[in-house]
Amino acid sequence: MKILIADDHALFRDGLSMHLEKISPQAVITQTGNFSQALKAVQSVPDMDLIIIDLDMPDMKWEEGLSKLKELSPRSRIVVISASDDSRNIKKALETGISGYIPKRSETKILTSALKLILDGGSYLPPSVLEHNSSAVQDSRRANGKTLTARQAEVLGYVAQGLSNKQIAYNMGVSEATVKLHINALLRAVGATNRTQAVIIAQKMGLI
Numbered sequence: 425m426k427i428l429i430a431d432d433h434a435l436f437r438d439g440l441s442m443h444l445e446k447i448s449p450q451a452v453i454t455q456t457g458n459f460s461q462a463l464k465a466v467q468s469v470p471d472m473d474l475i476i477i478d479l480d481m482p483d484m485k486w487e488e489g490l491s492k493l494k495e496l497s498p499r500s501r502i503v504v505i506s507a508s509d510d511s512r513n514i515k516k517a518l519e520t521g522i523s524g525y526i527p528k529r530s531e532t533k534i535l536t537s538a539l540k541l542i543l544d545g546g547s548y549l550p551p552s553v554l555e556h557n558s559s560a561v562q563d564s565r566r567a568n569g570k571t572l573t574a575r576q577a578e579v580l581g582y583v584a585q586g587l588s589n590k591q592i593a594y595n596m597g598v599s600e601a602t603v604k605l606h607i608n609a610l611l612r613a614v615g616a617t618n619r620t621q622a623v624i625i626a627q628k629m630g631l632i
Contacts, residue, residue, distance in 0.1 A: 425451045425543070426469060430462035431478040431505070436528070440476065440505070443536060448543055458482065459489030466497040474542070478528075479506045479513060486513075490520055503542055524548040537601040545573045546609045572613055572631065579606045580631060584623045 425448055431437045437455045444451055454469065456462045458481045466472055475493060479486040493502065503524040504517050514525060526538050526548060538548040572580065582592045589607070593600045607619065614629065616622035 425473045426471065427451050427453045428456065428462060428465055428469075428472050428475045428500075429453060429477075430456045430459065430465075430475070430481070432457050432481045433478075436478075443539060444543075447536065447540055459484040459486075459492070462489070463492055463496060466493060466500070470497055472497055472500045475500045475502045476505055477502065479504055479508055479517065487516065490517070490522075494520065501542070503548075533599075533601055537599060537605050540598075540602060541575075541605045541609065544575050546575055546606065548605055548609065572610070575606055576610045576613055577631070579603065579610050580622070580626055583607065583610070583619050584626070 427444060427448075429437050429440055429444075431440070434457070437457075441453050441455060444453060454465050454472075456465050459477075460483050462475070462477065466475070475497065477486075477490070477493070479490075481489070490502070493500070501523040502520075503526065504522055505526045505528055506513075507528045508514075509527065517525060524538065524542050526535065530538065541548050578596065579592060582595060587595070589600045589603045593603045596603065611617065611619075611622055614622050614625045614631070616625050
């Protein structure tokens with residue numbers, strides 16, 4: 425897997441890179457310090473699997489930088505890791521079809537679980553974002569025609585059986601924090617607000 429990290433804080437880039445190397449030892453990671461360098465990187469390696477960017481970099485407005493990255497590397501999945509909790513920025517970023525938004529203030533365990541979920545093909549948004557931006561998330565989902573990932577489908581099956589997060593974590597061999605992330609992604613994917621509603625909607629959609 426080829427991963428690009430774009431952030432203007434070198435220490436944060438190094439720390440995130442170490443995190444990713446532990447999760448995915450085979451990953452080839454490229455670091456850049458701003459949008460301009462990130463654009464050059466994707467021109468050199470156009471088949472990046474994952475691009476992780478900070479919105480607040482000084483050389484370019486993030487809307488412009490993000491748009492150019494998507495234009496140059498349309499198949500890359502893009503995840504934002506940012507210190508910004510501005511709901512307007514988050515909504516705008518979601519509307520571009522990003523694969524995740526991780527606050528920099530996230531605890532290490534949550535950050536690791538979120539990255540694992542994203543590397544597994546899922547998407548991650550923190551609970552606070554889900555609560556305040558549910559309509560934007562659902563609109564983005566419908567626009568992109570997303571379907572359940574293998575992990576989401578597996579979690580759906582366990583939820584339908586009435587298993588607890590602890591039981592699901594044991595069956596899947598992951599932490600409860602990771603299960604919570606998968607369930608949040610599942611709820612977004614089917615447009616539900618709770619587990620029971622997710623099962624009902626999934627049944628109507630013919631997913632179970």
